Amino acid sequence: MLTLRALLADPALELRLLVPGPEGALDTEIVWVHNTELGDPSRYVRERELVLTNGLWLDDAEPAGFVAGARRAGAAGIVFGLRAERTSTPDELVEACRAADLPLLEISVDVPFTAITRAAAASYAAERQETLVGLVRRGNALAAAISHGAGASGVLAVLRRDHDLPLAVVDRMGRVLGAAGAQLDPEQAGVAARALARRPRPLEVDLGSLGRATIYPVGAVGDVDAALLCLRPVTELDRAERDALEQAARFLSLEVARQQTVQAIEQRFASELLDMVLSGAHRAAEVPGRLRAFGVDPAAPLAVCAVAFRAGDPTLPGMVEAITDFFLAESLPALVAGGSQDVVAVLPWRQPPSDLSALAGRLVTGLSSRFPDREPVAGIGGTAPDAAELRRPLAQAREAARVLRARGGGPAVTTFDALGGYRLLLGLQEPEQLQRFAETVLGPMREHDRRRGGELEATLRAFLDHDGHWAATAEALYVHVNTLRNRLARIAELTGRDVSRTADRVDLFLALEAGSVGEELR
Incomplete structure (x- = not known):
């Protein structure tokens, strides 16, 4: 770095310090040198430049004015060059620099200002070379760190x-x-x-x-x-x-x-593993190996937790990473896979079910901190004895999360068993049985919708979601109440179930739910 101290240390320049200036001034970096014979150099001198002058302005200007101009410009100091006609630095200039607290140096009559310019250029060249060498050396070290x-x-x-x-x-x-x-x-x-x-x-x-x-x-x-x-x-x-x-x-x-590439590959593998679990027996042999790749013992009892947000999009970017970080902090190996409706975690679990609910509660609390504007919920399925039995707890966890999300309030964590009622009954059935029941009851209506582009199934769902209230259902569907009555009459003709009768309404409701649960179990 070019400084006044470095220039003074060069014997070839024959410099003599007359005024040291404020503390630290001799070690402040000089950006360049500027030769001037103007009585007021402030218009042309840049901040931290070293002013070189032979004092030719002394016939027309006062030293105090010259020094004041250099000080105004933020000069690093002044070098007064002696000449054969002036073999000493004027006392007035020395006093002005001392009063302004501006460094003043004197250069021998035998040394031209070009020597200072060459010294400055050499200093900058050496500094630049050192910087470039440092960048190359550090670049090699950084590349080695990345590659290793x-x-x-x-x-x-x-x-x-x-x-x-x-x-x-x-x-x-x-x-x-x-x-x-x-x-x-x-x-x-x-x-x-x-x-x-x-x-x-x-x-x-x-x-x-x-x-x-x-x-x-x-x-x-x-x-x-x-x-x-x-x-x-x-x-x-x-x-x-x-x-x-x-x-x-x-x-x-x-x-x-x-x-990011590693995470994308891991996420793809995790999602593929869930597909394998849901595909049934013909891909079951591939599941244990995938679980081991994520550090999960396939022979251990396995728990499944499904997480989603209550309002808005059920999942968000960064959610998989946040859940993965949570299990790492808990020192628990887990496979975490994201989908469009939830994020699923599969982990070994030998503790009581109540401890799993407490763990899910901490997970939900952590997600609330990471996503402060959203309300996460977690559904827990039953425990599978090993990887071969994962399909049912996976479907149960997802169903529990779906129910919590649909409720829009209440607890943030639940188990599938705690849902009770018809969901528990449906969850005890085989997926094929559920699909057959749904198709038996709803098949003619769905065929009608497929052939005619109708909305009978959507109308039935809306009617049941609004607890059989005609006006509220019609308003939600943006249709007249008479149109709603006509559609429900057509549903009764096709399914043999009349929504005005409690038993038939229960059949229709269970058939719709059985289709959803059966799809998840499959």
Whole structure:
């Protein structure tokens, strides 16, 4: 770095310090040198430039005015060049610099200003070369960390070899992917994630007790997926530190992209495993191997938990990751798979059922913190003795979650057995029996809808959902009450069940529910 102290240390320049200026002035970086003979140099001198002058302006201007102009411009100091006609620095100039607290140096009559310019150029060239060498060396170290699987923390460790900065990497879901010299709690990580999602994205984020942190976006696949956080305000970072942080952010994008690819593959495998379970016996042999890949013992008793949100979309981006993180924090191996209506977790379980409900309660509480504007619910199925018996508890857990979501209130966690009533009875039947019952009762009506593009089944569902209230059903369907009566009369003709009779209405309701439960069990 080019400083006054470095120039004074060069014997070839024959410089002499006359006024040292304020404390630290000799070690402040000089951005360049500026030769001027104007009485007021302030219009042309840049901040932290070193002013070189032979004093030709002395015939027309006062030293105090020249010094005041250099001070106004933010000059790093003044170098007065001696000449054969003036072999000493004017006392008035020395006094003016001392009064303005501006460094003043004197250069020998035998040394031209070009020598200072060459020294400055050589210093900058050496500094630039050192910076480039450092970037290449650090780039090689970062590439090695990525290729060896050191992860985000490995990248941060490389960065901290050169710069002692507190660092962390947080993704859009508020997960801490790596940290070095910094410790973020979940709330602080969430603040960083929300700042990352803002448009326009801020340069800094306030992390409360940790102070302000500078944000370096980390892009992976077409968007900013994470942030490299330096727990220092941007004004406290020098150029070398900012360059190093930007370089590390680019390498972190490779690591984030790798993690996203791995997660996508794992999610695909998890979803395929659920399909295998629901497919029945002809794919049952593949299930144990897939479970082992996720660290779940297929020979152990297995529990299933299905999670969804009550209002709006039943699932959201980041939900699978949040549930996976929960089970990792609980030190429980689990297969977590997301679908359009819920997210399912399969885990080994040898404890009492009440403990599983308590675990699901903690999961729901954690999701509420991660998604503060949503209301999560969790349904728990029965326990399977091993992987071969997973189909029924899987369907039961999903049905329990569906019921909780449809209720719009009440407990956030329930087991399938606790639902009681017709759902428990339906859950005890084989899926083929349920499908046959549904088809026997509803088959003619469904065939009518298929052939004529009708809405009889939708009308029946709406009528039952509105507890048989004609006006409310008609309003929900946007039809006249007479139209509703005609449709229900047609349903009675096709199914042989009249919705005005309690027994027939029960048959129709159970047939509709049996179809849904049977599909899940299949």
